[in-house]
Amino acid sequence: MPLRRTPPSTSKQVASLLQVLESDANQSSAPPTDTDNESSNVNNRNRNRPRKRQYDDELASFMVEMRKSIGILTKQQDTIQESIKDIKKQNTDIKESMDFISKQYEDMKNKLAKMELDRKSHLAHIQSLEQKVENLERSQRQASIEIRNIPIHKKESKQDLVQLVKKVGQSVNVCVEELQIRDVFRLKTKKRK
Template identity: 55%
Template sequence: MPLRRTPPSTTQGKMVSDTNQSSAPVTDTDNETTSTITSRPRPRKRQYDDEVSITMAEMKKSLETFKLQQNIILESINGIKNQNSEMIKSMELISAQYDDMKNKLITMETERKTHLAYIQTLETKVENLERSQRQSSIEIRNVPVQKNETKDHLLQLVQKVGLATKNCINETHIRDVFRTNADKKGNRSIIVDFSSVIMKEKILTAVKTHNRSNRDNKLNTTHLQLGCQSQPIYIVECLTDKAKKIFYQARDFSKKNQYDFCWTAHGKVFLRQKIGAASHRIDSEIDIDKLQPQKEK
């Protein structure tokens, strides 16, 4: 009769135990364990890595863009610096030119003042020279021009003036006599150049005396026997053009400011406000301006 072998009880028990365990109902704890073991985090990590890569790529792109913009800004700044350097150079050049021009203007102004002073000196010398040349001359105004008039006719007129003022005038007393060019009104004065200043002063004094003594019959054309309607004759010093201008302005000033006396002596112009007051010598317009009454503020 053959022998029967039976497996050891431990092995069978273990198998039974495993079988029992496998056939035992699954509990919640077993499910959590199984879920934990079976779930793998790899897909989520890969998604995270992709997002990080995209973010890094965007940041890299932004950095490159920023770097590009920064390079553009740096280039603009460098361009501005270059422009500023050119502007500084231009301003320095302009400043140097301005200083040079300023110095030239200062020099020109100094030279102008020097030239004006020199011109003033020359004008004074010319005025004194002309005054010296005319110091023995008189001017007879308002005498009609005769037909075919000659120097002899003019000499006779001067001699008649001497007779009317009780002065004997010979040819030897007269160095020259002539008519001036016509003025704006067409008048032509007679210039008489005497041989001496003394004779000139003598004639002028005689004319003033005659006119004071004969206020109703002052020296006029009837005294010269011209055969024309009577009109007054004026005999004055022969003034230079500058003195004539100043004399005209002085007379205008005397009328407006109640100055009683305005006269000439030795080719110079004088003003006096009233009898006994101080006389003022007028050499230029500045002297007239000094006499202007100051306006009340």
């Protein structure tokens, strides 16, 4: 099997390559001049290193600017990320404190409800005690005697008052014991103070 070689990619490339070779041959066959000498030196230098395109410098400066701006953006993004972390931490702290406050509020609400129930029961108990006291006072008034329009003596003592009550009891035909009278006087003197 014979070897096949691939044909050149395009005829235009081959034609341009031939023109370059012909121009080099023409230049070498012509007598050298000073300007040709300088241009050949420049051409030789340029051939030794690859040609530097004009837009390579612009591309390099554009890449440097892009790197700087990307660096600035990443720094800004890092600071934004840090501030977002701080805000998230503050939000969790606020949430925890709100949970704590709401728990305390519920506890206080329960305590207040309990105190209101206790207050109602205390008020009911106080009202029943007041009713009992009033009943006792009514029953005590039924068995008491009130003496009015007796002239006040300047040097009056308890003994004088007891004698006066005995005399009134005798005139009304009611037996009054001295012990009961003293207890009544003790009660009344305590109330007056």
